[in-house]
Amino acid sequence: MTKLYPSLRLHKRFILTLLLTAIFIWSLTSIHWNSELFHTGGIPTMLQIVEGLLKPNLEPSILLVGLESAWITLAYAIAGMSLAIVYAFIVGVLASGTLTSSRFSRIISKVFFRGVLGFTRSIHELIWAWLFVAAVGLSPFAAILALAIPYGGILGRIFADMLNDVPEQPILALKAAGSTRLQTLIYGYLPLVWADFISYTMYRFECAIRSSAIMSFVGLGGLGFQIQLALADLKYASVWTFVFFLIALVIFVDGWSNLVRKGLTDHKRKKGLKSGWFSVFFALLLIAASWLYITIGEQAKLGELLSQKNLEYASKFFGGLLGINQENPAFLNGESWITALKLTLETLEMSIMAIGFATIVAFITVIPAARNIANGSLTLKKNWYNRILFGVIRLLYIFSRSVPELVWAMMIIFIFKPGLLPGALALALHNFGILGKLWAEVVEDMDPRPIRNLATAGASKIEILFYGILPIVLPRFLTYILYRWEVIMRTTIVVGFVGAGGLGMDFKLAMSYFDYTQITLLLLCYMILVIIADFASETTRKAVK
Amino acid sequence: MKKVLSGIILFMLVFSLAACGQTDDKTNEEKDDKKDKKTEEVFKIGAIPDQNASFLQTGMDAVAKELSEATGLKVEYVPSVDYAALVTGFQRGEIHLAWFGGLTSVQARNLVPEAESIVQRPRDAEFKSVFITQEGSGINTLADLKGKSFTFGSESSTSGHLMPRYFLSEEGIDANTDFNGKPNFSGSHDTTYKLIESGSYQAGALNISVWEAAVKEGKVDTNKVKVFYTTPDYYDYNWTINSNVEEVFGSDAKQKVKESLLTMPGDSTEITDLFQTDKFIETKNDNYEKIEQVAKELKIIK
Secondary structure: OOOHHHHHHHOHHHHHHHHHHHHHHHHHOOOOOOHHHEOOOHHHHHHHHHHHHHOOOOOHHHHHHHHHHHHHHHHHHHHHHHHHHHHHHHHHHHHHOOOOOOHHHHHHHHHHHHHHHHHHHHOOHHHHHHHHHHHHOOOHHHHHHHHHHHHHHHHHHHHHHHHHOOOHHHHHHHHHOOOOHHHHHHHHHHHHHHHHHHHHHHHHHHHHHHHHHHHHHHOOOOHHHHHHHHHHOOOHHHHHHHHHHHHHHHHHHHHHHHHHHHHHHOOOHHHHHHHHHHHHHHHHHHHHHHHHHHHHHOOOOOHHHHOHHHHHHHHHHHHHHOOOOOOOOHHHOHHHHHHHHHHHHHHHHHHHHHHHHHHHHHHHHHHHHOHHHHOOOOOOOOOHHHHHHHHHHHHHHHHHHHOOHHHHHHHHOOOEOOOHHHHHHHHHHHHHHHHHHHHHHHHHHOOOHHHHHHHHOOOOHHHHHHHHHHHHHHHHHHHHHHHHHHHHHHHHHHHHOOOOOOHHHHHHHHHHOOOHHHHHHHHHHHHHHHHHHHHHHHHHHHHHO | OHHHHHHHHHHHHHHHHHHHHHHHHHHHHHHHHHHHOHHHOEEEEEEOOOOOHHHHHHHHHHHHHHHHHHHOOEEEEOOOOOHHHHHHHHHOOOOOEEEEOHHHHHHHHHHOOOOEEEEEOHHHHHEOEEEEEEOOOOOOOHHHHOOOOEEEOOOOOHHHHHHHHHHHHHOOOOOOOOOOOOOEEOOOHHHHHHHHHOOOOOEEEEEHHHHHHHHHOOOOOOOOEEEEEEOOOEOOOEEEEOOOHHHHHOOOHHHHHHHHHHHOOOOOHHHHHHHOOOOOEEOOHHHHHHHHHHHHHOOOOO
């Protein structure tokens, strides 16, 4: 018995891998695999979509609409992020407990505000958007707040973590010099975490662009609105034009955030200064322009959000969700629970399938996608085709992650029959690009010496992969898989909106039928799923360490 | 240095927000000024997005123009992405007049009890849905649909979902279980026939008026798609006016709007094209009792 334990520990990763593979295979059994999964006309429809991709609609009128919508999408994202930063800053500081003095009040403040941050980020931004639209109407502020709340939750948590991880010595020194708590925060903590916080914010900003684009699916403007209209009319060529605008926007933000991060981490002061000031002015310009556009161009008034009328509708709406004056609320009905829980299980299977597919594709493509393999610096071998392969795969990654899951789902639903598979595929299509990019960065950052050793000893490519690269990067790969799975779990409800099965599909129907208590029931099931996913991924991550 | 920089970025973000708060105050004052002049309010009309969006925009803009000329109000068409969004806008009093389907008008009147269905087309009193399939699919009756793939229109559509589902259930077909896979909701009637034409789905049901227009204008290839079943009559589309109209636009506004609608389409080809009719007639809430009853039976409303 005493011998068994260490050997179990030794093979922990192996056992875990087996277990995760088994879970993935179990999720695949939820689908009857045969040719019936396709529509009879699925293939021709797919060809039409591909034709649109190759020949996007470049009429000037469409391009103009695209440009305007791209600006709306960008403006909402910027306005939402600027609010998110304020929220993250305030609640993050409170959640870190750096302002409280006694031990007891620190624990209370930590638990409470971390709970607030956790709750706000566990609900997908589209659900927030929908709640806000129902409560305050179709105001741009519905979109902005819907972006600010979950993003503020994520940023706030990271900010709190950073504050807690600050090295102790400078803080102790300040305290010893007699500074107050606030002074310690401003002169001690903040200067130490600024750079990290900003680079993380820039990284999140890219995600916010995509989220902003899909806000239109509850009826707010932007690129998603145009994509949806064009899809409804089956004009695939225009769909791709708008998708390309979105991709361009994502690439632009990606490039900018790389620049800022480089400026913050580079030690070459002169260069950092220049691009730093440039970024400051550029950010200010964008923020001012966005808020001006929203308050003046779109005439959205923040004060109107709290008007008597809105309060009345909001209370009516939330009363409806709570089943006030309802004879038989769905969330107190056993039968409704059973059907909802079945959907919950389906949704869980969909998320596992999605991460499984994404993992497989990313795994096949990640090695050529790493820069140090493409230029031969890792394996000490140069091949002309490696560079081409690198370019193609990286382009594929950008393409895959720039298009939101929801848009992928809306197209896939024309090819596959409604059900779990199209939902899983849409989620996988979006996530393999993200996973591949993150993994490729892991490979790029790894210690090259063991690999060079293997390469000079004459190991083949496959041997290098299995004996050199994988053992080093696998734990981090797994961390990213689990992290993406959590995100996928949150998004499952959203792809269901367009008929891709699971809880989301029923959620959409309940919304169309104004069946509020059913919505509450489905939201409860969704929350259960998100909590399970967070818990499962946390324990697995700990087990790997 | 870089820390100072990043600090500046952060603080500027916060300050720019504070600046925005001030502009909000200003716009609020402007709003208070506006409240005194009630006629300044824009009369907003909407339509369920059951057809091609640009086509709908052209037709509804023409309606807005005519209404504006007849009533002297500032009229604007507000497009919406789905049926439920329009009903919600109507509930919130933000849409004053809406072109609803039978089901959405019943939903809207459930949420706004004082609202009234006022005007319809002659054909809406005897509306029908058509069931279509690809030529040579072997589907000739409703009973043949068992085990085939099927698409409705929007889930909130009367002629694209509610009544087809009802007539299917009369034939003993449960749309949730008897098809090959779950039924799809295409979102609009135009999308439905396109999905059948491309072969994406084997059969579907849609609004007879949209179908006839598509055939007439050659938008659908009748060598590929055929109608195999036409439903019995039922009441469908109508103009529903919101309960707040008299309060916001004056006591004669409702009557004026109604009269103006009854004179349409006049010589406006845009309106004729969109509504496929040469005149409008009066209607009343009671005409839609059957729809309400069916929707309750199918548990679509409570």
